Every structure is written in C-alpha cells, then in structure tokens.
Amino acid sequence: MSQERLADLLGVTFQQVQKYEKGVNRITAGRLHDICQALDVAVAYFFEGLSKGASSKASGGDTISEAMTDPDTIALVRMFAQIKSRKVKRQVLQLVRAMDAET
Secondary structure: OOHHHHHHHHOOOHHHHHHHHHOOOOOOHHHHHHHHHHHOOOHHHHHOOOOHHHOOEOHHHOEHHHHOOOHHHHHHHHHHHHOOOHHHHHHHHHHHHHHHHOO
C-alpha cells in the first residue's frame, strides 16, 4: 500500500505518514488502531518477533515498563519531552550516557 493511500484512509497527509514511518512523530494508540484497520492487520503484527524478555533495558537492569513506574523517571521523561531544541536533546542524551558510563 502506498503512503498516499494509507494517508487517505487515515485522513492525514502523506507527509504525516512519512513522519510516522521515520519515527519523527509518535503514533498514539488510537492512530495505531486506525493503521491496523487500514492495513487489515492485528496490532500484534507490529510486535511480532519481540519476546517478553527482549524489551529495552533501563539503567539498573530494570525493563522500560518497570522504570516508567518510578516517579523520577516519569518526571525526567516529561521534562525531556518539553525541550524544543533537537540539539539540546542530543546534548542531554550525551550527558546521561556519559554519566551512565561512569557508574
């Protein structure tokens, strides 16, 4: 299916579909549901091949889902999301990586 056709089915521009595909824009649960309907696939289709133990690891060995229950993690993610500058976001990420490497 072309990006143009999918965009028509979703009621968005094909540029928006490109942003979804490239990961520039996040896909909400509702939009993922719409995409699944347009492509006639189950949501699980996009997660095939991922095992439960293959989830990303956060520092300290916790899985991402476990880390997201920590109030400090949630606060950090919210603040990071508010940063508008892509350059600043990269710098923050580099800082965190450097701090993690030292522990």
